[in-house]
Amino acid sequence: MKTNILVTSLFLLAGLASSCQSEIDEAKGYGYLQLSSVDVNKSVITRADITASETIAVDILDASNAVVQHADDWKNLDDVILPVATYTVKAYSADKKMDTQGFDAQPYYEGQSSVAIEANKAKTVSITCKLAQTMVSVNRSESFKSTFGGCTCYVEGADALSIPFGENETRAAYVKAGQALTVKVDFGNGKSFSQEITSKAEAAYHYKVNLDITEGNAGFDISVDQTIHQYDVTVMVPTKQESTDMVTDDIRNDVSKVWGRFAYLSGSCNLAEVTSPVQFRYKKTTESEWTTVEAVQEEGTKNYSAKVAPLDFGTAYEYYIVCGDKTGETCTFTTESYVAIPNLNFDTWTQNGKNWYANADASDSYWATGNSGVTLIKDATTVPVEGSEARNGKAAKMTTIDGVMMVGAAAGNLFIGTYKTNMLNPSASVSFGRDYAGARPVKLSGYYKYTSCAINYGSKPGTLTTDECNIYIRLWDANGEEIGFGEFVGSESVDTYTPFEITINYSNTQKRPAKLTIVATSSRYGGDFEGSKVVGQVGAGSTLWVDDFELSYY
Template identity: 25%
Template sequence: MKLYIFACLCSLILWGVSCDEESVGIPTGSLFLGIEEDATLLTKAESAVTNESLRVDIIAAEGDTIKSYSDYIDEVKGKKIVLPVGTYTISVKSNQSEEAGWEKPFYSGSKEITIQSGEITSVQIVCKILNTKVAVEYADNLADYFSRYETTVSNTSGSLLYTRDETRAGFFKAEKLTADLKLVNQDGNEFAMQRVFPDIKERYFYKIKYSLDDGGGDNEEAGADFGGIIVDEKADTIYYGIFIKQEDLFGKSVPKLALDGFAENKIVYKKTENPSVPEHSLTIEAPNGIKQLKVETTSFQFADIPSFDLCNLTDAARTRLQQLGFPIQEVKGKQKLTFVLTDFAKALDPASATQMATHTFTFSVLDNLHQETTVQFIYEIRPNVNVTTEEPVVWAKFVTLRGNSIDRDNIGFMFKKKADTDFQRYDATIYNEQTGDFSLLLIENIMPGTEYEYYAVSGTDAQGDVKTFTTSPIVNLKNNTFDEWFKNGKTWFPNVDVSKWWDSGNTGANTAGENNPTSPEESVVVKGKAAKLQSTWIGFIGIGAFASASMFTGNFVDIDGTNGILSFGQPFTAKPTKLTGYYKYTPVNIDYMEQWDSKVDPDLKSGDSDQCIIYIALCTKNYEIRTNPKSRQLFDPNDASVIAYGELVAKEAVSGEEANGYKKFSIDIKYRKTDVTPSYIVVVAAASRYGDYFTGGKGSTLYIDEFNLEYDYNAASFTNE
């Protein structure tokens, strides 16, 4: 079967010369990179790769990236790149992330090339799609019985909601997919079904179609499995037909996994000759019978068997698990069983005589209806020593040092900058009587981007291992003063150039003429420019929509009718504690409530004062935002991927004593997970808080200037108040 169904061809032409005037005395070659389309491959491509935003990296044989270009079209195409003679790897990738998204194929290709003096070298790179394409269809007969139905398809790359009217395809990482179908019948009763697709391959197009079982008798297995799997080898498309029997909507619950004896899914103990381990167990209930029970581990003792299915164990795997003391029993087809784990936990070891080890186990139960439930639990095994040094929680200008000891006398830490000679002693300030954990928040004289060493001590002479860490660097928002703007056609962008870091809804607003609700403002706090956000109505001869003026870190993606499709978030790995800046706000009364959902704020009504909002979120993913009510996806600050959040809301006019009437603000960034490093930062400012629902007042105006991220210790960042 031909797998290059979503592919395109990149051509590299390398012109070798002995030397040139740009690098006198050093043999060099000139690289010309072009992209050549192969029509036979593009017939099934989602889009020609030449229409994609591609990143090009040139990597030396030693592994160092010597040249990088963020945009092939603007920076590379038709231009000469001078390289010393040698061997290189040319890597081409899509600039977008690999997160799940609508119509977002991720291209990648690479090849090793050699630049030789006086010779011309040419090479072709095939850029293939690394992810997989998924569409969901609903048979017409579902509408006869259900008023609402939608499917959430998800895996580790994210999730997408396929409503009954959603015709687009989504792209996901090529790994196990889960489809959760929700239905509401004409009487308002809700039902749910789940299906898991474990064998997902890259570059395939998976079509899932739901339909009611017609009762014809040909679908005897429909209630227990897929109604049919058809592979169209010509189109490399796999069709999954799922027939829904009325009786399968009742009493077919998903598997349940219950832990007993754990504290927040964790067991912690010290490894002694007879360790004190609480009785604990895992109970599984699967009313439809267990089809697969997969266990995945991150444990050095399971390094040779990190993943296994207890329903299909090989003899070698069974023998190895028995050696490790893992509790094995017959599980296939069972509806209820219990794993007693106490003795197994006692067989786990610390990393060494002085180092703690973390052992993580994830149980995933798949039943005979392809419904799946997962639970994860952790063992922390401490060595049998008086004191251990634990991993610190590191920030930019402060750090929490951590240790463990059964002896609470004289507990503390020896600490120094790695470049210094002598350690300094610091006493611990927090001690947990139950676990023996102790810690110290160290603030004074902690410098960003600096390497430190420390170890824990207790009693008279006990000490743990020395650990080394580096504090985070100070990173600010790009164009945080909003001084840099450029105009592309009729649209203003709050950026230095076309490589946008900030964006707004201006692109969508300008489809009906030049409007630019977000624009540069000469009235500022210090110098340069500020941003003026003024909500308005966009339209022509009475047809249009309300537009809340906004700015956000990310990109305006597309227009869906009169609705916007946005991408929230820019790559970011630092951990600030405050967002500060200046603003002033003049609201008008709300006169548009076009798509208002009263569940958001049941007290809000037309004629009330408009509200502005400024918020910041640190997240482990970026977000696709859609304002179309049929497929609405808005940013949720309570999403599990948000590790820190803070906001400012103004419900009345705001002015201050700074220049031109600005007022300074300070937003505490409150952390929900202190031991997780973010991947993205989302900063949003809007003149009309509920603009996503096309709700607000025409003329509400928000000015913002001089945003700044702060990294000092802030107690408010670590409280729930």
């Protein structure tokens, strides 16, 4: 099979061609960007030959990941004058989608490199655009075909991925990298066999699954040819299938059942008479001792389930269903991994002029506030406090003010996200959320105290007489759809630190989060705008203190 890499070469020249030299002479802090060529080199496996006609788009991004120049086709990229700085140059397939999976999906290439433009110096950067997806194909030995006939095989993955490979299917399918892949053989009559291909599919790799038979226990062998990025996975399928009296459900790809520190085990007991308690046994795959838990029967069915907790983050487990001397197949799953949220105790702060930042650097690098907008004319509304004003170490103090030029009023706030003042459209200054690929939390807890002042500004919702504080958490999936939300609203003054606990309700348990925010504000409606004016009801002087936030995972 032929193989391909798309290589993009960029030349960054700090001096201009003769026609532009005078501009550079006048602006020594600028450089000249020129895209030279796109070449084809055959060294990464793909299903089809890619030629120089592959349409490659190019983005030039600044340090904040904002696109400063884009071309749908690299050939159409005009010469660009850029300020002296460090840039990321990203090249990628312009007319394809990386998330498309299956036989009809097309190869998607991407790559990037950074370059520092310096005045009066020539720069060269090369980008190698590699296949961003994984390829998978299924081959059946003659022994397998003669034993099992025309049974259908499926390659299964995350988010209910299931690609059927018929008896004579020879094509390879493209799937998203990073997910666990399993081959499932469906024998009919409710019988099937599953085997994991890989716990994490690598980009630019081809997994060739070879199905064969064995009279003994099932198993598989993997051989790797790194020169062409190909895995040969030989899966040995037992010729005799286990009884369906006890069936362990395979939950490894069921996002709704596998979380960070707990899992819902499930299975079925089809015995005519159940004379013993139905149970589940589970353990870490690296350990030998099993833990037994009682199973709960779903009313009116032969299905059973059990919640097991606490489990360890990012850990592989084995489990099976049992009733007396009857057991189901042993299956596996891996819990979600832990990703830390920085500065949840609010002990880390940095000051720059009148502005305070709840980060180790003097910027809104993770936590953000509206301070930079307010301090143009007022003092910061969100500041650190310590000593008697904090519960431990330092705490965050947020205060609502009025008499703010243009917007009228400003609530103190602290949130995970970014803030950049937009004078024409103040509501667009805030962008909530940061990338998050960790385990799904189920609760947000912490401590707060609050001074609620009488409403003296705003018209909406129009029913408040005293101000309300608000603390909430929100999670989104990769498509930007909200999948989880929980909030706390305080309407009364509390003069000592008091615990709060927020249960996170997941509207979609089949999706894992890609973005998360936590927000605290001294006025619940301080972010409601009409045009450039705050219209939400707020009370000047309302003050919220928060400290020692914590996320729980079971």
